[in-house]
Every structure is written in structure tokens, then in C-alpha cells.
Amino acid sequence: MATDLAKFAKDNGVKYFMISFTDLFGGQRAKLVPASAIADMQEDGAGFAGFATWLDLTPAHPDMLAVPDPEAVIILPWNKEIAWVPGNCVMEDEPVAQAPRNVLRRLIDEAAAEGMHVKTGIEAEFFLLTPDGGQISDAFDTAAKPCYDQQAFMRRLDVIREISDYMLELGWNPYQNDHEDANGQWEMNWEFDDALNTADKHSFFKFMVKTVAEKHGYRATFMPKPIEGLTGNGCHAHISVWDAPGAASKTNVFAGAGEGQTGEVGLSERGKHFLGGIMKHASALAAITNPTVNSYKRINAPRTMSGATWAPNTVTWTGNNRTHMVRVPGPGRFELRLPDGATNPYLLQAVIIAAGLSGIRTQADPGKRHDIDMYAEGHKVRGAPKLPLNMLDALRAYDRDKDLKAAMGDEFSAAYLKMKHEEWNSYVSHFSQWEKDNTLDI
């Protein structure tokens, strides 16, 4: 853990730093700063014109400064003279309230003030495509059920092994890698961690996967549904809450036999209410966990070629069963299966904490557990809300959810809704072939 980046550079032979921040749409932006200039930059931050990125700022705003967080610095395993360091955005000495890493840090502090420290693990699935993004990179990867395909794995071992080696080197404790359920799709898992660390690692993972894929002549994508008819890219989040952060955590405050159906699957009363908050705010939080037009081609999708979408369509929870929005695979944690590969790493963690805290404060009830195959018997469930059908429905649900909007921060919520509505308007003003195919002769 570094505190003085200039010393860190000297000790580790680092010649440059990439000072990075993430905008509202999840874009990662960086400046490359020579180690000789890092001492000043650590104090003052690297300057950016916020309007040039996906933030709700104008060309007239003053410089936005990304002040590097030295505790989060990572030396690029593929280029050890360069270190990546996420920054916290500041403008005129005030934190930029809409900046995603600031939104998350504020919510982490709020949870900590109530004795709760959220830890999460994420499963960031991705595809390896041809460089133009048009096709799966492996023309022989055509099996109807390609999940865990050993032979297809060998044909991309060079890419997956290299990324896994880097995660081992970084001390992330990776523990498994597999060919996922779609042709051309992969999943790599590493150990869960405090929410901010997971968000930084999630960001860096996307950067690393794309970089290594490009080096090998492929293009990696985390797009929710890059190929019609195939399983999409999920970003499932495994959530637990502890008594203290980092290595100091001793007690999982979600673990226990609380009352009712959540108690039966090993959740404490606090775990129950946190889950209740996720259920209560699900349709609204989809605007964050499923943030693009394409996201809604993954949820609510027809059956894929492999036989299942593995994505939810209804706000339901269950025990160890992958057909629901929330699965409780074992005592003391639960898996939110809603998020997809387009989710912003920082806002994903932030919205989980915001919804969970709201659930605890209001003693929200997650409702009935449904121990059924939702893909086969979902029509039998009465009263469970359907997830939003498209991005506009999700944005409207978010806008109506006053509690969640306030918890995420009014300034952030206003900026996010404005930028995302502009994106939706751009989409609906686009003329598609579908319209001609279906309405030319009306």
C-alpha cells in the first residue's frame, strides 16, 4: 500500500503514472504523467475538461482535477514502468458529487457510520471477438452447449492464462476461469473484497482484459448482449456485510438464522432487510445495473441457443437456484444476478449499498421466497414486479424512486438521468431496418 507516489515510483522503477477516473457512462479516462511530476500531481490532481467526457458539465466549467488515490495504485503487469492509479474528482476544492467514485465513497462512509462494511465479489463476463467486433474470434467455437468447453479453452489459453497470471501477480487471489455459456464467452473469478477495492479491481480488470485481448489480435467486449441468440454478459454481484473493513473484519453480519424464509437460508435480520431493499428498489436500480439500450436485450430475452438466458426477468428471490434475480447460494451472502457487463464498476457498488441501506432503515421485507424454476414456471408467480422492458422504463422507475435517488445523491441522480435520457433520445431518433421491414407496406 503506497502513500507517497514519488517514493513508490523510485522503489519500484515506475517511470509513468496513468491517473484515471471513470465517467457516468463507465468510460475510463486517463492522463499519462511522468514520475518526475507525480509529487505535485498527488497534491493537486491531474486536470481534465469534464465536458469532454460523459459528465454533466459544460465547456465553461473550471478544470476538474483527478487526485490520485495512492492506496489503489497498480503497476501494469504487462508494462512495469507504468502504474495505473484511480483518482477522486475535485473541482474548486470540492468533490465533484456526480463523479462515480465519489458517489461510492460517500455511501461506503454512510454504511460505515451504521456499523456496516459491504464486501462484494463480481463475475465480469466477456466475449473475445474479431478486431472489428463483428464475430466470435474462434470460428470453431460453435457448440450448442459451449459452457466449460475444454477444447475451445485450449484455443484461447494464451489470452486467459496471461490475464490469470497477472491477477495472481497482483495478489487478487483468482481461483477459477472458464469458457462461459455463449460461444466466444469467458468468465474469470477472483476473491471478493471491500466494495471500493472491488470497484477499482473491476475497472482495472476491464482495462486489462481489453489490453491483453488487443495484444493477441482480438477484441474483448463486456457489452450485455453482443450477439443475438447467445447468452449475454452478466456481472453478477455476491454481497455480504461485515463488522469492519479489510482484514479487520471478523463477523459477517448477514450470517445467521433470522426470522422467516430468509432465516431458513442463513440470512440474519439485517441481511433480510438489506435484501428487502434490493427487492424494493430493483426496477429503479436497473437504471444503474443495466444502463444501456442493449442491456434490455439480455434481461427479458427469449431462450438462447444454449437453452437458458441465465438472466432474470422478474423481481424474485430464492435459495440456491440460478433462475431468479437474487440467489442465496449459502448462509451469509446473496448473489444479485441482475447487473450486466455495461454497469459502471463504481455505480454498481454504490447502488447496492444505497438500496441495501434503504432496506435496513425501512426494515424492508424481501417478500416470499420462490423455490421454482423461473424459466419454466415463472408464469405461476403472482404479484412479483417484472423488470423494466427497456432503458427508458428503467430511467423512469429510477426517477420515481425518491429514496434511491436521494441515497445516490440528488446531484448525481439529476446528472445521470439527464445524460441517460439524452442517450435514449439519440437511440430513438436512429432509423432502423426493423422499421422498414415491419411497416413499409402499412
Ligand SMILES: [Mg+2]
Ligand atoms: Mg457466469
